[in-house]
Amino acid sequence: MLDSTSKNWILKNLPLFSGEVKDAAIKRLQICQKCPKLKPKLNRCEECGCLMPAKVFLKRASCPLKKWGVMELKDGD
Numbered sequence: 778m779l780d781s782t783s784k785n786w787i788l789k790n791l792p793l794f795s796g797e798v799k800d801a802a803i804k805r806l807q808i809c810q811k812c813p814k815l816k817p818k819l820n821r822c823e824e825c826g827c828l829m830p831a832k833v834f835l836k837r838a839s840c841p842l843k844k845w846g847v848m849e850l851k852d853g854d
């Protein structure tokens with residue numbers, strides 16, 4: 778479950794991303810939400826220390842536990 782700060786960040790910045798990036802970010806976040814390394818109240822990964830609702834939107838970001846990698850986008854971004 779996302780906290781209100783994370784939800785607000787996503788809603789504010791969502792228009793900046795393509796549909797393909799949004800879909801990939803949602804899939805990434807769903808993976809993170811099932812991971813025992815995620816601190817749910819903070820939405821922060823214990824492994825990398827990142828705020829996951831933001832990191833999942835970064836095209837070249839990857840999970841340090843190799844649960845997801847860089848985005849392979851059709852449009853070449």
